[in-house]
Amino acid sequence: MKDIKQILAMDLEKNYKDENITVDEYYAGIKKLEEAGTILKQVGNTLFIYDLIDDVSVEFHSCNAENKQNLMKNGNMFLASLSKKGCKKAITYYDNPKSTDLLDGFGFPYEITQVNQGKHATYKAEVRL
Numbered sequence: 001m002k003d004i005k006q007i008l009a010m011d012l013e014k015n016y017k018d019e020n021i022t023v024d025e026y027y028a029g030i031k032k033l034e035e036a037g038t039i040l041k042q043v044g045n046t047l048f049i050y051d052l053i054d055d056v057s058v059e060f061h062s063c064n065a066e067n068k069q070n071l072m073k074n075g076n077m078f079l080a081s082l083s084k085k086g087c088k089k090a091i092t093y094y095d096n097p098k099s100t101d102l103l104d105g106f107g108f109p110y111e112i113t114q115v116n117q118g119k120h121a122t123y124k125a126e127v128r129l
Helices: 004-015 023-035 068-083 099-106
Strands: 039-043 048-056 057-064 089-094 110-114 123-128
Touching: 004 023, 004 039, 004 048, 004 057, 004 110, 023 039, 039 068, 039 089, 048 068, 068 099, 068 110, 099 110
Parallel strands: 057 089
Antiparallel strands: 039 048, 048 057, 089 123, 110 123
């Protein structure tokens, strides 16, 4: 299994080639989020970053160093773990419409809306757990 910096390096390479950020800067940003209360959970070679919205909802994002099949499996495991903790809804934002295919593989019902809230927030997915 890869460590967090390795996951972040692969995520930058795959998903953020045009961003002007180093792995160390990405890592420092993740650690600042964690210090502020954001929760990090590694499942395989996927890092899920999430915040509690209320008692039954979270907002999550992922950093990924997996192929599509493993990412879908890891997403299912992550969402199932939230469900077991009593979470009822998980929300994420993204730009790439291909990411919708991943939601199918997570195995939970979801709704997509186009929100156009700026960079990295063109679409909003609400996953029911």
